[in-house]
Amino acid sequence: MTTWLGTDADGWDRPPDLRLLAPAVSAWLTALAALAVPPWVSWSFAAAAGCAAIGAYVAARPPWEALVLTAAAVLTCAGTVAAVTGAHVHRVVSSAAAEAVGHGRAVEFTGIVTADPRARSGTPRPGRAEWVIQARTSWVDGADPERGARAPVVVLASGEGWDGLLPGQEFRVGGRFVAAPDDPLTAALVLVRGPPEHVAEPSRAQALAGDVRAGLRRAAGELDQPERGLLPALIVGDASELRPQTAEDFRATGMTHLLTVSGANLAVLTGFVLAVARLVRAPPWASVLGGAVMIWVFVLVCRPEPSVVRAAVMGSLGLLALAAGRPHAALGALNVTVVGVLFVSPGLADSYGFALSVLATAGIVLLAPPWTRSWSRRLPLPLAEACAVAAAAHVAVAPVLVLLSGEVSWVTVPANVLAAPVVALVTVCGAVVAVLGVVWGAGAAVAVYPPGWGAAWIASVAEVGARVPFGALPWRSDVAGGLLLAGLFVVLLLTRGRVRRAVAAGAAAVVVLGLAARCLPGGWPPPGWALVACDVGQGDAFVLSVGPGTAVVADTGEEPELIDDCLDRLGVRDVPLLVLSHDHADHVDGAPGVLRQRRVHTALAPEGFADSPTGRLLKEEGIDLLAAERGQSLRVGPWLLRVLWPEAGYAGTLNNASVVARADGPALSVLLTGDVEEEAQKLLVGGPDAGLLAVTVLTTPHHGAATQDSAFLDATAPVVAVTSVGADNPYGHPAASTWNRLERSARVNLRTDRDGDVAVLDGTGSGIPLVVTRGPGPTP
Numbered sequence: 001m002t003t004w005l006g007t008d009a010d011g012w013d014r015p016p017d018l019r020l021l022a023p024a025v026s027a028w029l030t031a032l033a034a035l036a037v038p039p040w041v042s043w044s045f046a047a048a049a050g051c052a053a054i055g056a057y058v059a060a061r062p063p064w065e066a067l068v069l070t071a072a073a074v075l076t077c078a079g080t081v082a083a084v085t086g087a088h089v090h091r092v093v094s095s096a097a098a099e100a101v102g103h104g105r106a107v108e109f110t111g112i113v114t115a116d117p118r119a120r121s122g123t124p125r126p127g128r129a130e131w132v133i134q135a136r137t138s139w140v141d142g143a144d145p146e147r148g149a150r151a152p153v154v155v156l157a158s159g160e161g162w163d164g165l166l167p168g169q170e171f172r173v174g175g176r177f178v179a180a181p182d183d184p185l186t187a188a189l190v191l192v193r194g195p196p197e198h199v200a201e202p203s204r205a206q207a208l209a210g211d212v213r214a215g216l217r218r219a220a221g222e223l224d225q226p227e228r229g230l231l232p233a234l235i236v237g238d239a240s241e242l243r244p245q246t247a248e249d250f251r252a253t254g255m256t257h258l259l260t261v262s263g264a265n266l267a268v269l270t271g272f273v274l275a276v277a278r279l280v281r282a283p284p285w286a287s288v289l290g291g292a293v294m295i296w297v298f299v300l301v302c303r304p305e306p307s308v309v310r311a312a313v314m315g316s317l318g319l320l321a322l323a324a325g326r327p328h329a330a331l332g333a334l335n336v337t338v339v340g341v342l343f344v345s346p347g348l349a350d351s352y353g354f355a356l357s358v359l360a361t362a363g364i365v366l367l368a369p370p371w372t373r374s375w376s377r378r379l380p381l382p383l384a385e386a387c388a389v390a391a392a393a394h395v396a397v398a399p400v401l402v403l404l405s406g407e408v409s410w411v412t413v414p415a416n417v418l419a420a421p422v423v424a425l426v427t428v429c430g431a432v433v434a435v436l437g438v439v440w441g442a443g444a445a446v447a448v449y450p451p452g453w454g455a456a457w458i459a460s461v462a463e464v465g466a467r468v469p470f471g472a473l474p475w476r477s478d479v480a481g482g483l484l485l486a487g488l489f490v491v492l493l494l495t496r497g498r499v500r501r502a503v504a505a506g507a508a509a510v511v512v513l514g515l516a517a518r519c520l521p522g523g524w525p526p527p528g529w530a531l532v533a534c535d536v537g538q539g540d541a542f543v544l545s546v547g548p549g550t551a552v553v554a555d556t557g558e559e560p561e562l563i564d565d566c567l568d569r570l571g572v573r574d575v576p577l578l579v580l581s582h583d584h585a586d587h588v589d590g591a592p593g594v595l596r597q598r599r600v601h602t603a604l605a606p607e608g609f610a611d612s613p614t615g616r617l618l619k620e621e622g623i624d625l626l627a628a629e630r631g632q633s634l635r636v637g638p639w640l641l642r643v644l645w646p647e648a649g650y651a652g653t654l655n656n657a658s659v660v661a662r663a664d665g666p667a668l669s670v671l672l673t674g675d676v677e678e679e680a681q682k683l684l685v686g687g688p689d690a691g692l693l694a695v696t697v698l699t700t701p702h703h704g705a706a707t708q709d710s711a712f713l714d715a716t717a718p719v720v721a722v723t724s725v726g727a728d729n730p731y732g733h734p735a736a737s738t739w740n741r742l743e744r745s746a747r748v749n750l751r752t753d754r755d756g757d758v759a760v761l762d763g764t765g766s767g768i769p770l771v772v773t774r775g776p777g778p779t780p
Contacts, residue, residue, distance in 0.1 A: 024335035030077075108140075109141060219444035249462040254401070538729045579604045
């Protein structure tokens with residue numbers, strides 16, 4: 001039965017059907033194992049399981065007949081999945097694409113697109129692949145004719161023409177085949193430079209689906225951000241225009257499932273079709289036909305993502321039951337879905353998306369009905385159902401989510417409950433807009449506003465939820481952590497009375513103590529910190545304290561997650577000034593991490609930086625961008641920042657054009673140097689600001705590379721030198737000559753690869769700063 005929330009749990013008042021649970025679990029575990037072993041092992045197991053299943057079926061006799069037949073079903077499902085998985089792995093390892101991996105040169109091939117191209121994560125850089133395209137090869141030049149030409153590959157492409165490809169389109173291009181790590185069902189990664197050639201026309205169905213998605217994007221273009229990018233994501237899973245900040249808000253509040261179309265979307269749309277059929281008193285066959293058409297269109301437009309496949313198969317089973325006039329239990333349908341999907345596509349066994357979709361549906365089916373009945377005694381039924389569905393889904397997926405996020409959020413359920421009432425409205429109205437976008441663009445541009453208002457509400461819920469202090473409890477992000485959380489939930493669900501209350505009280509005490517440990521002083525950061533060098537691997541990121549929750553950030557490193565984690569540890573939520581020394585990835589590509597759940601007022605960067613990818617990102621976020629030039633002064637709280645370099649009109653290398661700034665605080669001074677090398681350093685020593693080079697803290701230029709001017713290092717005369725560098729980096733940073741010189745000149749000489757985050761304190765009153773290190777974290 002489809003509820004008002006759009007869940008696809010059928011038969012709320014029926015007991016769960018567990019008869020097919022064992023075959024589904026055995027099929028899933030077998031698929032996971034078969035993906036990790038050679039095909040001959042899978043086929044041997046399949047043969048043994050098949051023989052055992054036949055023997056069990058023949059030997060089945062009362063009173064153990066039911067148990068033996070269940071065992072036979074388990075063996076049959078496991079054997080079938082093992083055989084299919086072995087066939088898939090064998091096809092990949094024996095393919096022409098796998099053979100091409102050993103060539104070490106560009107090979108011409110013909111491919112067929114199997115999923116929409118997506119922009120590669122991270123800031124675009126020259127020479128770095130811009131697009132990720134899932135495809136399958138149909139011809140590989142020079143391949144052994146005995147090898148199969150069809151094999152799945154992932155194309156990493158740069159150039160024009162890739163973003164417009166649709167699933168089913170064939171193209172020809174040359175590329176270098178390299179091994180795909182840890183993916184037995186991908187024959188190779190193909191590195192391609194330049195546009196695709198000989199591109200075939202898409203099929204009519206795929207062209208229509210592409211027009212629907214494009215029409216929805218055009219209509220959503222009438223809205224402001226974040227609704228402009230959010231609405232297509234909510235309706236068809238198209239996140240191409242979604243802002244990184246919005247995606248991070250949804251992740252932080254446990255609402256990412258709304259950005260990935262799934263069973264909830266399909267249940268809403270098929271429920272709408274069935275409701276219309278009942279309203280016009282259509283015969284049952286017409287209702288079934290309408291639902292089937294909706295499922296087909298849904299998969300075509302939203303693409304066969306793991307959650308979509310699961311929802312489509314389960315919805316089809318529901319329609320078959322409706323056509324036969326026989327009700328079915330939702331858990332049984334889910335188990336059949338798992339087995340059927342793995343029979344056809346065993347690679348989904350290790351997909352987080354498929355696992356989350358199945359677990360969320362199982363949680364809703366098993367837990368939501370009794371919780372709804374219990375909570376409706378104290379709450380209105382719609383509110384009780386909303387809370388039960390959100391809580392049940394979250395409990396079911398939490399053990400898997402901790403593997404991805406390393407935290408357990410307590411704001412997820414309230415956030416989803418607040419968003420739930422408008423999800424169905426946005427889904428239905430958004431689908432109408434998508435159809436109008438194909439046949440009547442002007443009408444779609446008007447009709448987009450009601451679902452846009454709903455999307456704005458959902459975005460507001462995610463934004464507010466992401467900013468709740470301590471909204472998530474850190475948790476182990478490995479298998480042990482997932483099993484521990486799952487065990488805790490099982491104990492809470494199965495126990496009663498005093499035992500449950502005792503377990504719940506113990507868990508609550510751990511949560512409270514954990515939050516208290518994060519709030520109490522004595523941990524990290526140390527009280528009175530003035531400067532922190534963040535351990536962001538091979539890159540620079542420095543933070544100057546302006547006040548509680550406020551700081552200047554100078555450079556961001558390359559990975560957004562690392563600078564975001566560092567700022568979280570420091571409690572920074574407001575950045576009045578972001579200094580970006582120069583447009584190199586290891587200094588600016590982490591900028592999206594600074595923007596996550598924080599307000600950035602102004603950015604200072606070299607002239608021309610506005611035209612860079614990061615500069616465009618700052619502009620999109622409405623951040624003022626100042627061009628740095630020698631002689632500028634900026635006052636930010638207790639800090640006076642003076643720009644010492646570059647001088648107007650300087651036309652040297654990008655490294656030597658780095659912004660060099662001196663920051664003077666109440667008790668110490670800091671020299672931020674970017675990647676300046678010998679040429680710029682000599683000009684600084686001989687320039688009008690040479691007297692400003694002597695500082696308390698020196699951030700070592702260019703990660704301590706050998707390209708240093710000795711007179712410059714001597715002129716800085718630092719008390720503390722901090723070198724931001726990645727462990728075991730391939731550049732040999734810091735150079736032995738530079739490091740030895742710093743050892744002689746600085747009283748304290750530290751590096752982030754060995755010492756982790758480095759904090760410099762200014763509250764001593766002695767004129768000599770204290771330095772505290774956090775210790776190195778895991779290697780990025």
